[in-house]
Amino acid sequence: MTFLLAAPIVLPLIGAGVSITVGRSRATQRAIGVAVLAAVAACAARLVQLVDHDGPASTQAGDWPAPLGITLVADRFAATMTLLGALMLLAVLLYAIGQRDVEERHVGFHPVYLVLAAGVSGAFLTGDLFNLFVSFEMMLTASYVLITLGGRRDQVRAGMTYIVISLVASALFLAALGLVYASTGTVNLALLSVELQTLPAELRQALVLLLLGVFGIKAAIFPLFFWLPDSYPTAPTAVTAVFAGLLTKVGVYAIVRTQTLLVAPEDRPGTLLLVIASITMVVGVLGAIAQNDIKRILSFHIVSQIGYMIFGLGLVTVAGLAGAIIYIVHHIIVKTTLFLVSGLVEHRTGTGQLDRIGGLARTTPGLAVLFLVAALSLAGIPPLSGFVAKFALVDAGLDAGAYGAVAVSLVVSVLTLFSMTKIWGGAFGGDIEPPRSAQRPLPMAMVAPTVALAALSLVVALCAGPLYDFSERAARELMEPTAYRTEVLGP
Amino acid sequence: MNIVLAAAAATLFGSGTYLVLQRELTRIVLGLSLLAHGANILILLGAGDPGAPAFVGTAADEELFDPLPQAFVLTAIVISFAVTTFLLGLAYRSWVLTHDDEVPDDVEDRRVAAQSEPSEIDEDLEDVEIELDEQEQEQEQR
Numbered sequence: 001m002t003f004l005l006a007a008p009i010v011l012p013l014i015g016a017g018v019s020i021t022v023g024r025s026r027a028t029q030r031a032i033g034v035a036v037l038a039a040v041a042a043c044a045a046r047l048v049q050l051v052d053h054d055g056p057a058s059t060q061a062g063d064w065p066a067p068l069g070i071t072l073v074a075d076r077f078a079a080t081m082t083l084l085g086a087l088m089l090l091a092v093l094l095y096a097i098g099q100r101d102v103e104e105r106h107v108g109f110h111p112v113y114l115v116l117a118a119g120v121s122g123a124f125l126t127g128d129l130f131n132l133f134v135s136f137e138m139m140l141t142a143s144y145v146l147i148t149l150g151g152r153r154d155q156v157r158a159g160m161t162y163i164v165i166s167l168v169a170s171a172l173f174l175a176a177l178g179l180v181y182a183s184t185g186t187v188n189l190a191l192l193s194v195e196l197q198t199l200p201a202e203l204r205q206a207l208v209l210l211l212l213g214v215f216g217i218k219a220a221i222f223p224l225f226f227w228l229p230d231s232y233p234t235a236p237t238a239v240t241a242v243f244a245g246l247l248t249k250v251g252v253y254a255i256v257r258t259q260t261l262l263v264a265p266e267d268r269p270g271t272l273l274l275v276i277a278s279i280t281m282v283v284g285v286l287g288a289i290a291q292n293d294i295k296r297i298l299s300f301h302i303v304s305q306i307g308y309m310i311f312g313l314g315l316v317t318v319a320g321l322a323g324a325i326i327y328i329v330h331h332i333i334v335k336t337t338l339f340l341v342s343g344l345v346e347h348r349t350g351t352g353q354l355d356r357i358g359g360l361a362r363t364t365p366g367l368a369v370l371f372l373v374a375a376l377s378l379a380g381i382p383p384l385s386g387f388v389a390k391f392a393l394v395d396a397g398l399d400a401g402a403y404g405a406v407a408v409s410l411v412v413s414v415l416t417l418f419s420m421t422k423i424w425g426g427a428f429g430g431d432i433e434p435p436r437s438a439q440r441p442l443p444m445a446m447v448a449p450t451v452a453l454a455a456l457s458l459v460v461a462l463c464a465g466p467l468y469d470f471s472e473r474a475a476r477e478l479m480e481p482t483a484y485r486t487e488v489l490g491p
Numbered sequence: 492m493n494i495v496l497a498a499a500a501a502t503l504f505g506s507g508t509y510l511v512l513q514r515e516l517t518r519i520v521l522g523l524s525l526l527a528h529g530a531n532i533l534i535l536l537g538a539g540d541p542g543a544p545a546f547v548g549t550a551a552d553e554e555l556f557d558p559l560p561q562a563f564v565l566t567a568i569v570i571s572f573a574v575t576t577f578l579l580g581l582a583y584r585s586w587v588l589t590h591d592d593e594v595p596d597d598v599e600d601r602r603v604a605a606q607s608e609p610s611e612i613d614e615d616l617e618d619v620e621i622e623l624d625e626q627e628q629e630q631e632q633r
Contacts, residue, residue, distance in 0.1 A: 130563055137570045144577060148584075156585045160516065160594055163578060167523045167571075168511060174530035174567055175504075181560060182537025230600065290603050 002059040004050070005072040007043040008082050008121035009135075011036050016114035029110040030097055036114060037090040040121065044083035051079045052470065056477070056487040058127060066489050067188040071127030075484055076474035077325060081124045081253055084329060087456070088245045088336050089117050091449040095340055096238035098445025099347065102149050103238070109149065116142035116242075123250045127488055129180060129187040132254060133173055136218070140166050143247060147235040155234045162231035169217040176210045183207065190488035193261045193481060204267070211258050212269070219251030221310055222280040225303045229287060232302075233295035237343030240295060244302055245336030249328055252309050256324065259313060260478040273314030278408040281307030285415040294342040294352040294423055298335070301378065301419065304412060305331050311405055312393050319396035321475035326468060327389040330377070330460055334385060337374040337453040341367065344446060345427055348439050354426030361428040363436055366447075368428045373454045375424070377461070379417035385460040392468060496536045503529030515592045516582040520575065527571035531564045 015036035022028040051057055051074050061070035074082070093113065096103040103109050119139025126132050144166075148159035181187055183203060184195040196204055213224070220228040228248070232240050259268060284304025291297045309331070312324025342352060344367055349357045361368040377384035380391075390413060397406040460467060477483060503525050510522025542556035543549060586592060 130566075134566060134570075137574075141570075141574060141577070144574070144581075148581060151584055151588075153588045154598070156581060156588060157594065160581060160585065163574075163581070164511065164519055164523065167574060167578075168526065170570075171507075171523070171526035171530045174527070175533050177563065178530060178534035178537045178560075181534065181563070182539075233599075290606070292603070293599060296599065 001050070001057050004043050004047045005057065005059045005074055005125060006061075008040045008086065008125060009072075009118050011040055011043075012114040012118035012121070016111040016118070019111040019114060023107040026104060033093050033110045033114060034090070034097075037086055037093060037117060040117065041083065041086035041090055044079060044086050044121075047074055048076070048079040048083050051076055052473070056484050058487045067186050067191045070131055071188060071190070071488055072125045073127035073190075073484065073488055074125055075477050076470065077253075077256070077478055078124045080325070080329065080470075080474065081249070082121050084332050085120045085124065085246055086117070088332060088453075089113070089120070089242060091453050092238050092242045092245075092336065092340070095241070095343070095446055095449040096236075098443050098447075098449070099238060099343070100443075101238075102236040106149055108145065112142045112145045116146065120246055120250060124253060127189055129177055129189060129192065133170075133177060136173070136250070136254075137170060139247065139250065140170070143243060146239045147231065147243070149236060149239065152234075158231040158234040161227055165217065165227040169214055172210070172217075173214045176207065176214055179210070180207055188488070189257070189261055190481075190485045193485060196262055197264055201267075205269075208258070208263050208267075209269070211262075212255060215251050215254040215258065216276075217251075218248070219255055219306055219310075220248050220303050221255075221276055221306055222283050222303075225280065225284070225306075228303055229291075229296055229299040232299045233293060237295075237339065237346060240299075241336050241339035241343065244298065244339050245332045248302060248306060249309075249332055252306060252328065255310070256313055256321075256478065260321070261481050261484065265316065265479065268316045270314050270316040273310055274402055274405045277307045277309075277311035277314050278405050279307075280304065280310060281408055281412040285412045285419065288419045289415065289422075292354050292426075294345060294354065294427065295339070297419055297423060298338055298342060301416065302335060304416065305335070305378075307412070308390070308393060308409060311402075311409060312396065314405070315396055315400040315402055317396060317400050318472065318475045318479050319399055320393070321478055322468065322471040323389065323393035323396045325471040325474050326392050329467070329471075330385040330389040330457065333453055333457045333460060334374050334377045337370070337450060337457060338378065340446075340450040340453065341371045341374060344370075344442055344450060347446065348442055349434055350438075350440070354423065357427050357433055358430035359428070359432030363432055363439060364442070367442070370450060370454050371424070371428065374457065375420035376417075377457055379420050380413045381417070383461055385457045385464075388461055388464040388468070392471075493536065496532055500529050500532040500536060503532065514594055516585060516594060517592055519594075520578050520582060523578070524571065524575055527567065527575075531567055534560050534564050534567070 015032050019029050019032050056073060056075040058071060058073040060066060116139055119135050119142060122135030123132060123139060126135055144163050147162055148155050177187065183199055184192060186192055186195055217224045232243055281304050284300050284307060288297045288300035291300060308327050309324045312320045312327060345360065346352045348364065351357060377386040380386040394406050394409060507522045507525030507529055510518045510525060513519060538557045538560035543554045545555045545558035
C-alpha cells in the first residue's frame with residue numbers, strides 16, 4: 001500500500017531526474033516518460049480498486065506518526081483523480097511525441113512534464129495542507145516552464161500574466177497556511193477537521209473563505225477566472241490540452257477537499273457556492289460566444305464548466321457531490337479531447353482562427369466525427385457522457401430545491417451547444433479553406449491518442465450506472481469523513 | 492505576539508500589493524517577492540513567542556520554540572527564490588523581444604473588444620491589425 005501511494009509522486013520525480021541525464025537521446029527520454037506515466041496509471045488503477053474495496057488508505061512517510069510526519073492519503077475521490085490525471089498525462093504525452101513539435105525541439109520538455117505529473121499526483125494524494133502547497137508549487141513551476149516553452153512574444157506576455165496570478169495566489173496560500181497553523185497548531189488535514197471545529201465561528205469562517213479564495217484563483221471560478229482564457233491558448237497545443245484538462249481541476253479538487261473535510265456540513269457555504277457557480281457558468285459561456293479562435297472558445301468553456309462542478313458542491317448533498325464527481329470525470333476526458341482535436345485542426349490548416357478555415361468535414365471526415373463526439377458530449381446531448389453528468393447534477397439540484405441554479409445550468413447548456421455549433425460552422429462546414437493542397441496530413445501518432453480519449457468518454461457514457469454508484473460512494477465518503485480521519489489518526 | 496513583526500508583515504503585504512498592480516515587469520517581480528516575504532513573516536509570527544532552539548535535551552520541553560513553522564518558511568523561501576529567478580529570466584526575455592518593460596495588452600482580447608464597438612475604436616483596430624500582422628511575420632520568420 002505504501003508503494004501504491006508513494007509511486008504516483010516518486011516515480012515521475014525519479015523519471016524526471018533520469019530524463020535530464022539522457023537529454024541527448026530523445027528516444028530514451030520518450031521511453032522513460034511513457035513508461036513512468038504508464039506505471040503511475042497502473043498503480044493508480046490498482047489504488048482505485050483497493051480503496052473502493054477497503055475504504056481510505058494512508059501511509060506515513062518515514063514512519064513518523066500522523067500529525068507530525070508527511071501523510072499520504074487516498075480515498076475514492078483522490079484515487080480516481082490520480083488515475084484520471086495519469087491517463088490524461090499519458091495520452092497527451094503520446095500526442096506530443098506524435099506531433100514532433102515542442103517535444104522534439106526542447107531538451108527540457110520531458111523532465112518538466114514529469115515534474116508536472118508528480119505535482120498533480122501529489123496534490124491529489126497529500127494528507128496535509130503544507131504538502132498541498134508544495135505539490136501545487138511543483139505543478140505550477142513546471143507549468144510556468146511549459147507555458148512559455150518556445151519563448152515567442154505572445155507566449156512570454158501570456159505566460160507573464162499566468163505566472164504573476166499564480167504567484168499572488170501562492171502568497172495568499174502561504175498566508176492562509178500561517179494563519180491556520182497559528183490558530184490550530186497543525187496542518188494535517190485530518191487533525192484540522194477536528195481542531196477547526198473548536199475555534200470561534202467567525203475565525204473558522206474567515207479561514208475557510210480565505211482557502212476558498214486561494215483555490216478559487218487556481219480553479220478559475222468567478223470573479224477570479226480572468227487569467228485563464230488569456231494565458232492558456234498561447235501555449236503549445238499539447239501543453240494547453242493537459243492544462244485545460246487537469247490543472248484547474250486540481251484547484252477544484254482542493255476546493256472540494258477543504259470544503260468537505262474542514263467544514264462541518266451545517267457550516268458549508270452552500271448558497272455562496274451556488275451563486276458563484278451560477279455566475280461562473282454564465283460568464284464563461286458568454287465570454288466564449290465573442291471569440292473567434294478555437295482554443296480561446298474552448299478556454300472560456302473551461303471556466304463555464306468549472307461552474308457546474310462548484311454547483312454540485314454547493315448543493316451540500318450526497319447526490320450533488322456525486323454529480324460533481326461524475327462531472328469532473330467527464331469534463332477532464334472531454335476537455336482534453338477537444339483541445340487535442342483543436343490541435344489536429346491547427347496542425348492540418350496552420351491556424352485556429354475560425355474565419356480562416358472551413359470545410360474540414362469534407363476533407364477530413366474522421367476529424368469531424370471526433371470533434372462531434374467531444375463537442376456534443378460537452379454540451380450534454382444524450383447519450384454521451386456530458387448528458388450523464390449533467391443529468392446527475394440537475395437531478396440533484398431539483399432534489400435540493402436549487403431551482404435557480406438548475407435553470408441557469410440548463411440555459412448555459414444551450415449556449416454551450418451554440419458555441420460548439422460556431423466551431424462546427426467555422427471549421428468543419430462551409431467552403432474548403434485553406435485549399436486542400438495547402439493542408440498537411442495528420443500523423444497517426446497524433447490521431448491515435450485523441451481517438452483513445454474520445455473512446456474513453458464513450459466508455460464513461462456506457463458505464464454510467466456503475467460509475468454513478470461509484471461516485472455516490474465517493475461522495476458519501478467525502479460528506480462523512482469519519483473513515484478518512486480514523487485512517488490517518490488511528491481510532 | 493510581536494507587534495514589530497506584525498507591522499513588518501503588514502507593510503510587506505501592502506507595498507507588495509501596490510507594486511504587483513503596476514505595469515512594469517521589474518516592479519511586479521519586486522512586488523511578488525515582497526508578498527512572499529510578508530507571508531513568511533506571518534508564518535513565523537504564528538509560531539508564537541520566542542523560545543529556546545529546538546534541540547532535544549538543551550532545554551525543558553515547554554521552553555523549546557516550535558520548529559515546524561521554520562521548516563515551512565525555509566521551504567517557502569526556496570520555492571519563491573527559484574520562481575523569482577525564472578520570472579527574472581522571463582522578464583529579460585520579454586525585454587529582449589519588445590525592448591520595453593511594460594506588460595503589453597492581449598492583442599486577441601483587444602481585437603474581440605474592438606469588434607463590439609467599431610465606431611469608437613476604428614483606429615485602435617488598425618493598430619491591432621498591424622500588430623497582429625507583425626506577430627505573424629515574426630512567426631513565419633521563425
